[in-house]
Amino acid sequence: MNSAVTSIKLVLLGEAAVGKSSIVLRFVSNDFSENKEPTIGAAFLTQRVNINDNTVKFEIWDTAGQERFASLAPMYYRNAQAALIVYDVTKPQSFIKARHWIKELHEQANKDMIIALVGNKVDVLENNEDERKVAREEGEKLAEEEGLLFFETSAKTGLNVTETFVAIGEKIPLKTAGDQETDSNGVAISDEQRIDLANSGNAAGQTAGCSC
Amino acid sequence: MNQEELDTDYDVIVLGTGITECILSGLLSVDGKKVLHIDKQDHYGGEAASVTLSQLYQKFKQNPISQEEREAKYGKDRDWNVDLIPKFLMANGELTNILIHTNVTNYVEFKQVSGSYVFKQGKIYKVPANEIEAISSPLMGIFEKRRMKKFLEWIGTYKEDELSTHLGLDLDKNTMDEVYYKFGLGNSTKEFIGHAMALWTNDDYLQQPARPSFERIVLYCQSVARYGKSPYLYPLYGLGELPQGFARLSAIYGGTYMLDTPIEEVAYTEGNEETGKFHSVKTKLGTFKAPLVIADPTYFPKKCKSTGQRVIRAICILNHPVPGTGNADSLQIIIPQSQVGRKNDIYVAIVSDAHNVCSKGHYLAIISTIIETDKPHIELEPAFKLLGPIEEKFMGIAELFEPKEDGSKDNVFLSRSYDASSHFESMTDDVKDIYFRVTGRPLVLEKKAEEETA
Ligand SMILES: Nc1nc2c(ncn2[C@@H]2O[C@H](COP(=O)(O)OP(=O)(O)OP(=O)(O)O)[C@@H](O)[C@H]2O)c(=O)[nH]1
Ligand SMILES: [Mg+2]
Numbered sequence: 001m002n003s004a005v006t007s008i009k010l011v012l013l014g015e016a017a018v019g020k021s022s023i024v025l026r027f028v029s030n031d032f033s034e035n036k037e038p039t040i041g042a043a044f045l046t047q048r049v050n051i052n053d054n055t056v057k058f059e060i061w062d063t064a065g066q067e068r069f070a071s072l073a074p075m076y077y078r079n080a081q082a083a084l085i086v087y088d089v090t091k092p093q094s095f096i097k098a099r100h101w102i103k104e105l106h107e108q109a110n111k112d113m114i115i116a117l118v119g120n121k122v123d124v125l126e127n128n129e130d131e132r133k134v135a136r137e138e139g140e141k142l143a144e145e146e147g148l149l150f151f152e153t154s155a156k157t158g159l160n161v162t163e164t165f166v167a168i169g170e171k172i173p174l175k176t177a178g179d180q181e182t183d184s185n186g187v188a189i190s191d192e193q194r195i196d197l198a199n200s201g202n203a204a205g206q207t208a209g210c211s212c
Numbered sequence: 213m214n215q216e217e218l219d220t221d222y223d224v225i226v227l228g229t230g231i232t233e234c235i236l237s238g239l240l241s242v243d244g245k246k247v248l249h250i251d252k253q254d255h256y257g258g259e260a261a262s263v264t265l266s267q268l269y270q271k272f273k274q275n276p277i278s279q280e281e282r283e284a285k286y287g288k289d290r291d292w293n294v295d296l297i298p299k300f301l302m303a304n305g306e307l308t309n310i311l312i313h314t315n316v317t318n319y320v321e322f323k324q325v326s327g328s329y330v331f332k333q334g335k336i337y338k339v340p341a342n343e344i345e346a347i348s349s350p351l352m353g354i355f356e357k358r359r360m361k362k363f364l365e366w367i368g369t370y371k372e373d374e375l376s377t378h379l380g381l382d383l384d385k386n387t388m389d390e391v392y393y394k395f396g397l398g399n400s401t402k403e404f405i406g407h408a409m410a411l412w413t414n415d416d417y418l419q420q421p422a423r424p425s426f427e428r429i430v431l432y433c434q435s436v437a438r439y440g441k442s443p444y445l446y447p448l449y450g451l452g453e454l455p456q457g458f459a460r461l462s463a464i465y466g467g468t469y470m471l472d473t474p475i476e477e478v479a480y481t482e483g484n485e486e487t488g489k490f491h492s493v494k495t496k497l498g499t500f501k502a503p504l505v506i507a508d509p510t511y512f513p514k515k516c517k518s519t520g521q522r523v524i525r526a527i528c529i530l531n532h533p534v535p536g537t538g539n540a541d542s543l544q545i546i547i548p549q550s551q552v553g554r555k556n557d558i559y560v561a562i563v564s565d566a567h568n569v570c571s572k573g574h575y576l577a578i579i580s581t582i583i584e585t586d587k588p589h590i591e592l593e594p595a596f597k598l599l600g601p602i603e604e605k606f607m608g609i610a611e612l613f614e615p616k617e618d619g620s621k622d623n624v625f626l627s628r629s630y631d632a633s634s635h636f637e638s639m640t641d642d643v644k645d646i647y648f649r650v651t652g653r654p655l656v657l658e659k660k661a662e663e664e665t666a
Contacts, residue, residue, distance in 0.1 A: 044319070065463055066459070068468070069471070069473070070471065072473075074456070075320075076460075095498055151338040194322070195323065197311060197317045198312055
């Protein structure tokens with residue numbers, strides 16, 4: 001029985017207002033808000049899911065708006081094993097932007113990254129198919145050409161949101177107990193000197209006094 | 213890019229993405245201030261960035277080597293994150309506190325630095341990290357070890373309000389030299405306590421009240437006690453991760469980021485730079501207004517003055533560990549001034565592929581000191597000798613600047629250049645000082661409620 005937890009750093013990319021934060025909110029809290037503020041506050045969320053008897057912990061990084069003036073920090077992509085590139089099926093411009101992000105990831109990110117192309121807000125089409133500006137086939141075709149997973153989602157109804165994350169989780173090589181962690185180049189990272197600043201350290205270090 | 217929605221009015225404009233500016237930007241955004249943060253360069257970090265090898269060649273060499281040659285020797289460019297300014301974090305220092313209290317630890321991973329070494333009579337020795345190491349350290353003779361132990365016990369048990377623990381010493385009246393005298397410590401022990409533990413860069417402290425030295429030694433000891441091997445921490449992927457982490461914090465709390473955006477013009481009220489207050493900055497993306505601006509010295513050269521100090525830094529690429537360090541993947545070496553006939557210490561900070569700052573099998577050693585002669589590169593010789601064969605060397609000289617005024621007159625609040633010290637304590641002092649001048653309140657670090665959902 002394999003009980004190790006695999007952590008997956010997942011980043012979100014896409015034009016403003018396509019619903020990136022809403023997808024995360026749906027996935028993490030099964031919630032939706034009609035007038036969501038542009039991402040403020042929570043842009044680092046975690047969520048665990050069980051996939052075939054394994055626990056996968058998603059560490060989800062939202063852009064925090066830094067992409068707006070091409071100011072996304074390299075730290076954002078660093079070591080990310082997965083990405084959601086989101087567009088709005090009612091906004092053709094957002095699909096063009098998605099192509100741009102695919103290119104950017106191919107250049108900047110680690111080449112084993114699992115990428116999902118996500119066409120969001122399909123609930124809008126339920127009453128009015130005319131609203132659709134990006135054909136499903138267009139998305140599918142792009143995803144196939146670039147080797148990406150593809151989903152059409154609605155953060156509002158929850159359609160395909162969890163499915164997207166599970167599909168990513170299934171494609172990530174899972175850590176088995178005792179496995180060593182590897183960095184983006186597949187080089188083993190020795191854990192011995194790594195420290196968790198927030199939760200560890202000798203209590204003696206905190207109090208006055210000296211133990212040397 | 214929805215330029216039409218771009219706000220032109222902010223509470224604070226911050227110029228430059230060095231770590232000082234990014235921490236302030238993050239703290240002020242968390243306080244609810246509307247922050248616009250601009251950098252003229254296309255990457256985060258300002259003067260204290262971590263750069264790739266190709267950027268390093270471009271910055272320091274007239275004739276950069278070809279890409280083929282570079283990749284053949286050093287591998288992929290993106291494996292390199294070379295710090296322009298070398299420093300380590302003290303495990304129990306103020307930067308660590310700020311990182312924890314702002315949850316920026318979510319974005320940056322740290323490793324312990326393997327060892328701290330001090331140079332004595334041509335050789336390097338590990339600075340004892342605890343009592344046991346002190347007892348076996350070849351740095352001191354047997355009697356000196358006992359005296360050292362007494363001294364450390366005094367440091368460890370000292371309580372401000374228990375006079376009996378003071379052993380008759382007054383930290384505010386007695387000089388540090390008098391404290392050493394009380395414990396009968398010899399010159400060589402004074403040297404490693406003052407330079408390798410209290411981390412003073414020269415001997416001026418000896419004649420000054422003992423308190424600052426006492427506090428520095430306590431910080432050193434607490435930092436060692438926290439994780440064990442050395443008092444120092446270093447972030448994976450280099451120091452450049454720190455400004456990026458705080459910039460992200462700022463952005464998460466609503467801060468707007470614009471890189472690659474030079475400042476075309478700064479406007480003052482009354483249209484008068486001499487008597488007016490800060491009004492706005494003009495950039496390619498428009499003109500932005502705020503009641504105040506925070507910036508590094510490069511954005512307001514006329515409002516800064518030289519500290520009179522210049523620092524030389526030499527970035528060295530090695531393809532082997534530093535001799536005599538037991539193949540340590542990271543360490544600091546301090547060469548005390550008196551050992552090499554100088555007034556200021558020479559520091560060497562060494563990190564390696566274990567920190568994802570260079571490609572496999574390589575080590576980065578950054579030497580720095582305050583310049584004392586007109587042949588600064590020769591001043592670094594004693595350090596070069598310790599490193600063994602050096603594959604490549606990049607040398608640069610930086611003049612250190614500080615603001616002429618405190619910002620109360622013109623609402624232009626300027627940071628200081630990153631100094632020659634080996635850690636971030638003076639940088640965090642600057643952060644706290646600017647925070648106080650900008651907000652009128654001292655910086656209080658309270659742990660933010662966990663944002664994270666499990
Ligand atoms: N109808 C519908 N509206 C959605 C859906 N997803 C998001 N929205 C709405 O779209 C708007 C933008 O959503 P966000 O989640 O803030 O978008 P974002 O991509 O995170 O935006 P930025 O953070 O500004 O880049 C909000 O008003 C949401 O309520 C969806 O699936 N259907
Ligand atoms: Mg968002």
